[in-house]
Amino acid sequence: MWRGFWTLVARAARGPRRSCTRQGSGAPVPGSGATIFALSSGQGRCGIAVIRTSGPASDHALRSLTAPRDFPPARSACLRLLSPPRSGEPLDRALVLWFPGPQSFTGEDCAEFHVHGGPAVVSGVLQALGSVPGLRPAEAGEFTRRAFANGKLSLTEVEGLADLIHAETEAQRRQALRQLDGELGHLCRAWAKTLTKLTVKCGSWSAGRGFAQERM
Template sequence: MALRGAVRAARGRWARPLSSAGTPVGTPVGTPAGTGDTIYALSSAPGRCGVAVIRASGPGSRGALQSLTGTPKIPPPRVMALRRIRDPHSAETLDRGLVVWFPGPRSFTGEDCAELHVHGGPAVVSGVLQALGRVPGLRPAEPGEFTLRAFRHGKLDLTAAEGLRDLIGAHTEAQRRQALRHMEGELGRLCQRWSHTLTQVGSAGPGAGKN
């Protein structure tokens, strides 16, 4: 339900019209679109697992990745690299895991993003999240906020966002197929065709088609 709430928020007080460049109207040139802050959260399912994915999104993602790996050198974009993950204050090793750097706009949210793929034990995940919380400029993400940012950057429309939520919650093959079609834009394209048809009918006026 968090995703549905994020989509509603996008329609409401957080949503702003987008310019032709895809950034919210009023955003200064050179400023990343969105709120301008950097968020982080566990992106995989909570609980004990083999691998947990922790994501950061926003202009501070690169610095966060550098802080937790203890080096200014980051991997090439979209290439996984094995790194020792450390607490930036104590330099204590928290885990050895894979890190990935996604410079915007070629990322899930459209912003600079970093991902840490770590062992999924509760102590490891908690330690990495706490370490990210000690990096200046980062804050925990609100429920559904990564998807909200993807929507605001034009990476997902509302029907695709709903499709993503349904795909995550799918239990049957039929549910999976339908959710995937929605996420890939099938419903969105249908709605666009309906909108175009209704607009044409409305612009023709009430007397259209009469002799």
């Protein structure tokens, strides 16, 4: 049990892994895979549904569904008419956002489509994205997994995000938010630093004792 606990402490203490940085967009981040898309908001009817993409073809997906309008500026919401690239039949008027990597949730190029939350609209936009070359539906948790792999979230922050999503009480929400903000990670790093110092001291003491016994 303790071995597993200290392994978790060590992994959390390392914090987020550094990812490569680049300027601009359109070029794949080294090590990135296919471009993924998924409904990020809840299932069912709602006023607004959020569909997002992540990966090197996100800009192509955004252009394909919003052509012939100009490409939106980074991190600015723009109203666009969405249409499938093949038929061109209007799907919905939506707010679209462009997040070039690495300044995004996953560290990759990302796009968001804020559409009306009716099932037919959501299904139509998802099908349109699926028809864009280079895109595939995301696996469960894949956006968060990419954020972790690209150094955007640490292990404890990933757990905090999951807890925040599933929080049902105020106490759970507060605890999850503290963990997402890195409070547990800071604590684990402090523990790891203390353990490292103790290990060094114990090693020095053992070496000194062995040397003394040899002299005797």
